[in-house]
Amino acid sequence: MNRKRSILLVLAIFIVAGCQTLNVNAKPWAQQTPKERANFMLGVYNAQYDDTMRMATDPLSTPAQKSIVVKKKAILTQIRPLLTVYLVMVDAGMTPTPEDEAALLALINQLATLGG
Secondary structure, three states, X not given: OHHHHHHHHHHHHHHXXXXXXXXXXXXXXXXXXXXXXXXXXXXXXXXXXXXHHHHHHOOOOOHHHHHHHHHHHHHHHHHHHHHHHHHHHHHOOOOOOHHHHHHHHHHHHHHHHHOO
């Protein structure tokens, strides 16, 4: 149990440190361009994908981590097509709708609640 707590504490520290690093010069969400928002969402997707793959391929993953992998994979699978459309729209100079953005952010928030 102590090992689990230590791992969770270390992960929490990295998450907080990572969030602080990402937000040092970040503009408020409302002031970001669609390109900046797309970069943020793509960065979150890639980081979560990498974390999920790491846990999925780690032979020392716990049953709890394997359960998280299944949940994260389902969310990442939902995000992928929405994010692809979002990125294509932004690259074409179009502005995605607030509903498209909200759908992506809701899924990203689901990933965040799972940790990693």
